[in-house]
Amino acid sequence: MPPTQISNFLDGAIRNRIAVRLLAEQHIALSRALRSPEEARDRIGVVELACSPARMIRMCGAWVSELCEATLGASPEIILDGDVDATFVYVPVHLEYIATEILKNSFRATVEHHYKQHGMSSRGPIPPVIITVCLSPKAEGRAHIGLRIRDQGGGVSRANMARIFSYAFTTADRSTGREETVGGPYAAQHIGGSAAVDAGSAGEGNLFEEMTGKGLQVGMGTIAGLGYGLPMSKLYARCVHSLGAFVMNSIRPPKIFRRFTEPPLPRWMGQ
Numbered sequence: 001m002p003p004t005q006i007s008n009f010l011d012g013a014i015r016n017r018i019a020v021r022l023l024a025e026q027h028i029a030l031s032r033a034l035r036s037p038e039e040a041r042d043r044i045g046v047v048e049l050a051c052s053p054a055r056m057i058r059m060c061g062a063w064v065s066e067l068c069e070a071t072l073g074a075s076p077e078i079i080l081d082g083d084v085d086a087t088f089v090y091v092p093v094h095l096e097y098i099a100t101e102i103l104k105n106s107f108r109a110t111v112e113h114h115y116k117q118h119g120m121s122s123r124g125p126i127p128p129v130i131i132t133v134c135l136s137p138k139a140e141g142r143a144h145i146g147l148r149i150r151d152q153g154g155g156v157s158r159a160n161m162a163r164i165f166s167y168a169f170t171t172a173d174r175s176t177g178r179e180e181t182v183g184g185p186y187a188a189q190h191i192g193g194s195a196a197v198d199a200g201s202a203g204e205g206n207l208f209e210e211m212t213g214k215g216l217q218v219g220m221g222t223i224a225g226l227g228y229g230l231p232m233s234k235l236y237a238r239c240v241h242s243l244g245a246f247v248m249n250s251i252r253p254p255k256i257f258r259r260f261t262e263p264p265l266p267r268w269m270g271q
Contacts (some may be wrong), residue, residue: 109153
């Protein structure tokens with residue numbers, strides 16, 4: 001089956017699953033709110049009326065930082081600027097997934113690029129990931145919130161630009177090179193870690209040493225290597241609100257822009 005057909009099939013299947021789950025959770029949340037109306041003043045079901053991108057970035061960034069530290073041994077700092085007090089109407093669980101996946105990509109690229117330039121033994125500071133929240137004035141009843149994520153991770157190669165939203169596409173190196181055979185940072189991420197444990201290679205002892213020393217990153221999840229983070233983030237973003245996204249990839253550090261539009265809530269959401 002051609003890659004385009006595979007992507008279309010997965011888009012439809014995952015989009016339907018997201019929609020069905022959102023409808024079910026919204027129905028349950030509204031039913032509970034009828035019994036306890038005082039507890040749901042800031043929400044309509046699962047929809048948060050004042051969702052804070054800055055708060056979500058801080059929360060997701062703290063978890064991704066721990067995951068990056070466990071997997072790669074270091075993590076960059078997050079610098080948050082712009083309209084950090086801005087809020088908008090959104091489903092916080094969806095924003096959490098989107099922010100987590102984008103930050104995982106940004107953190108990994110930043111640390112790996114730093115290691116390539118200065119070596120893994122470098123004690124120099126890792127460049128920060130800068131996230132700018134921008135709130136535009138309302139026009140025709142709509143507000144726009146833009147999230148600009150900037151890192152110094154080397155950018156996306158031109159050969160890969162057309163595939164970054166393709167399913168199962170990943171730039172994490174899981175080839176037969178030395179890194180995997182000696183239990184490199186991604187060796188324990190294959191199929192929840194089972195492939196690395198059952199490999200029986202000469203570097204097996206080194207792998208378990210590394211797993212112990214890095215806090216068993218398998219239990220925390222994976223930072224890269226599956227290839228579903230960005231395409232699923234796009235689907236989540238398009239589920240309720242519109243999303244404009246593009247990547248600026250030039251000589252300067254690449255910039256990823258996310259724009260969330262805040263239209264009136266659809267009737268089925270309970271308004």
